[in-house]
Amino acid sequence: MRLPAFYRWLLLVVGISISGISLAQDAGWPRQIQDSRGVHTLDHKPARIVSTSVTLTGSLLAIDAPVVASGATTPNNRFADDQGFMRQWSDVAKARHVARLYIGEPNAETVAAQMPDLILISATGGDSALALYDQLSAIAPTLVINYDDKSWQSLLTQLGEITGQEKQAAARIAEFETQLTTVKQRIALPPQPVSALVYTPAAHSANLWTPESAQGKLLTQLGFTLATLPRGLQTSKSQGKRHDIIQLGGENLAAGLNGESLFLFAGDNKDVAALYANPLLAHLPAVQNKRVYALGTETFRLDYYSATLLLKPACRPVLALSESYPTDQTDLVSRINAPSSASIANRRRLAKTT
Template sequence: MAGTGFRVFSGTVALLLSLVFASHAFAEGWPRKVITSHGTVTLEHMPQRIVSTSVTVTGTLLAINAPVVASGATAPNSRIADSQGFFRQWGDVAKQRGVQRLYIGEPNAEAIAGQAPDLIIIAATGGDSALKLYDQLSAIAPVMVVSYDDKSWQELATELGQATGKEADAARVITQFSARETSLKSALDLPPQPVSALVFSTDGKSANLWTAVSPQGKLLEQLGFTLAQVPPDFAASYSQGKRHDIIQLAGEKMPEAMNGQTLLLFSAHQADTQRLLTNSFLAQLPAVQSQRVYAMGDDTFRLDYYSASNMLDQLEKLFVTH
């Protein structure tokens, strides 16, 4: 009987402890529901093993100290990516934290499952989207679908912070960046406005123009830049209707849409500005004739805390008189 009494006592204690922990979890916001474009996802506890299928989103997750264990990657050893295929602006941080590479390019459900994630994050659009595997991945762990083409990296960080319990970390890194941004804005000697912000193709035959809702466009406007308006008929060129951050330009349409008094080239360095300046097709542009073409850096194709900070450094070099 004594043994039975002890077991009952032990069981009661265990139940009480579980209730205490459960009430603590609810007090801290767990379980919590996350609303996504693919429905509401319920997270029973704060994620401990996050897998990011989007190499673009991974940088923001790292910036808010989310527990990322593995990430999708892009082609390694390029201008934008290190030997792992991780973006150079945060590749060292990923290495320090032991983030594993899932795959290069094409998403792989088996590799994702092998990481035993308790949260899987998918980009809704872009070349690093694994949306086609949504149903398959949902059987492995809760799946959160996020968009990065219609918001600033700060907005994305806030969204991810709320989902992962890293609200305080997200607020901290945003505050730090905002202070730097405010300081820089007051010191900038802006070039002639408005500006066209774009990614110029290596063959010089096409370009992607950043819109006002893109992270790049948002950051420029926050700093006091004015984005040049494109002719109304270009609205139909929004990346086949799937993305909001770019307008695709090609051939004879390029000069008409690249109408800013200054051109800011993203995913670009100094050699790329010379390539555009010597492009005969664009020779009549006011910005080209006045030599107002500036590179924002190789790592600005996708903005996160790390690349956006590097972009502030570059803008300071270009437009602040010391």
């Protein structure tokens, strides 16, 4: 017996609806995300994400998350472009037309104007908009993200789960791990342990990266050993909450920089020269033996882009590295790239025979 046309149409509509629900469930939406404020339900995959933290934005861009706007830092300096976006991902942000929300001080009205369906806040740091949580959470689902206690890879994985970009996050991490393996096979480690820091010459102070920081974890992945602070050293942590840096100043500066080698994140050769010129640090073994190395100005905010930039020169084809670690260069990356004397000899021999 044939069903009337109306009933056939009704069954078709119901079937399509059930299929749609099933597909949505298979895709993982809605999904629940937990942060320090509790459990949040995201009904659908975000399509308009606002990142109030310039630190988080780079990782979101790396996994192709739909970021429509971002907080910014002070523009037009060696770290940031004319928008106040980090230079390592500045071109990506411009290509994707990411709007600048504000510089420094968070503004809820500016966030609301972007009509976001997801807002991300950093839990700590100078780019945190945590004070506006109540206002922002009234606009759209708002998540608080800790980036000061994990590697950039762990942060990427977390953001991938939040945004539904898990595959992209895994692919980026896999790309980096391949490069990391290559570098570890070629790199010649300087005397250990090392101190990793951001040096501020004008204030004669430094922020020391801890083993919990993304910078510290990257060095550990490369095979370096981080120096342990002397017992009883009086230090402070930024804002009393951060896990990634320890502030050093005054007499504690020299005592805290007790590594056999010093690695300057967010620094260049000018910062190395300034550290060498500080008379209070002249007695340090790393200074006396010229083992202070700049890792580039883009490494202050460590993410997929800056971490890859740190390794990229080391991935150029080289035949070998010198077994004796040179001390007359301040750029670690160029040193990783430098061929050994045996390599040079091989190249000369090949040149003669061709």
